[in-house]
Amino acid sequence: AQSVTQPDIHITVSEGASLELRCNYSYGATPYLFWYVQSPGQGLQLLLKYFSGDTLVQGIKGFEAEFKRSQSSFNLRKPSVHWSDAAEYFCAVGTGANNLFFGTGTRLTVIP
Amino acid sequence: GAGVSQSPRYKVAKRGQDVALRCDPISGHVSLFWYQQALGQGPEFLTYFQNEAQLDKSGLPSDRFFAERPEGSVSTLKIQRTQQEDSAVYLCASSIRRAPIYNEQFFGPGTRLTVL
Numbered sequence: 554a555q556s557v558t559q560p561d562i563h564i565t566v567s568e569g570a571s572l573e574l575r576c577n578y579s580y581g582a583t584p585y586l587f588w589y590v591q592s593p594g595q596g597l598q599l600l601l602k603y604f605s606g607d608t609l610v611q612g613i614k615g616f617e618a619e620f621k622r623s624q625s626s627f628n629l630r631k632p633s634v635h636w637s638d639a640a641e642y643f644c645a646v647g648t649g650a651n652n653l654f655f656g657t658g659t660r661l662t663v664i665p
Numbered sequence: 666g667a668g669v670s671q672s673p674r675y676k677v678a679k680r681g682q683d684v685a686l687r688c689d690p691i692s693g694h695v696s697l698f699w700y701q702q703a704l705g706q707g708p709e710f711l712t713y714f715q716n717e718a719q720l721d722k723s724g725l726p727s728d729r730f731f732a733e734r735p736e737g738s739v740s741t742l743k744i745q746r747t748q749q750e751d752s753a754v755y756l757c758a759s760s761i762r763r764a765p766i767y768n769e770q771f772f773g774p775g776t777r778l779t780v781l
Contacts, residue, residue: 557707589772596669596756596772597708643707652698652721653770655707 555580555648559656566634567664574629574659576644585647586627588618591658592640600642603627614638639663667691669773671757677779678747686742686776690759697740698770699732700756708756714740715763747780754778 556579566572578584585604589597601612608620618629627644641660645653670689678684690697696715700708701724711730713721716737725732729748734740744751754777758770 594774596774597758598772599769602769645707652710652713652724653708655709657705657707 555584555646555654557644557646557654557656559642559644559659561659562657563660563662565662565664568636569633572629572631572634572638572661574642574644574661576627576629576656577625578627578644578646579625580646580648582648583622586618586620587645587647587653588612588616588627588629589643589645589655590614590640591643597643600629634661634663636663636665669757669759669771671755671773671776673776674774675777675779677781679781680747680749682747683743683745684747684778686744686755686778688740688742688757688773690738690740690757691761691771692738694759694761694771695763696760696768696770697734698758698760699740699742700758701726702754702756702775704753711742711755744778747778749780752778752780 558577587602588600591597600616601610603610603620611617616631641658643658644656672687699711702708710724712732714734729745731743754775756775758772760768760770762768
């Protein structure tokens with residue numbers, strides 16, 4: 554069965570600092586991997602996705618993520634965090650069926 | 666509008682009441698999804714439509730939950746005899762093509778249901 558683990562419930566970083574949000578997945582084949590961001594009162598917005606090819610993928614808002622098959626990980630990174638990045642971040646895996654399986658999310662707080 | 670819209674944004678129901686939640690997907694999007702997001706959790710899949718056909722309803726938690734998309738555009742999620750455990754945010758998403766995993770799902774803002 555597929556599953557997604559986001560081990561960090563809440564992360565606090567200073568504005569301008571680098572960020573890494575962790576995501577580990579469990580799936581028997583090559584997964585389709587996604588990162589979404591959810592701001593209060595807003596719908597989920599896709600940041601980036603990985604299907605195949607280059608394991609380092611670039612997304613919107615300066616985010617990137619790296620797929621590491623050996624570690625079953627798809628961590629999200631940003632070199633310099635902005636106050637507007639404060640939100641909830643969800644990692645998700647698509648298995649080729651019709652739906653996405655989401656992790657429980659990581660809430661990011663950005664302090665001045 | 667340009668995005669997925671949902672109504673109402675907030676709904677308070679007494680236990681035992683029936684509720685209906687509406688989703689207006691992006692015009693022309695073939696695929697439509699419903700997810701349930703409990704407090705502090707990630708969204709969980711409920712059901713999937715391709716046009717008017719409900720192809721997957723494996724995530725519906727009980728027979729009190731029913732979804733329809735009769736004309737292949739607007740969708741309604743109905744919950745009968747609501748229970749407190751139904752309290753959650755219900756998210757709707759749409760995708761342009763029929764192979765949804767390969768394409769971005771665009772999410773609405775959700776309907777927050779509170780059952781007293």
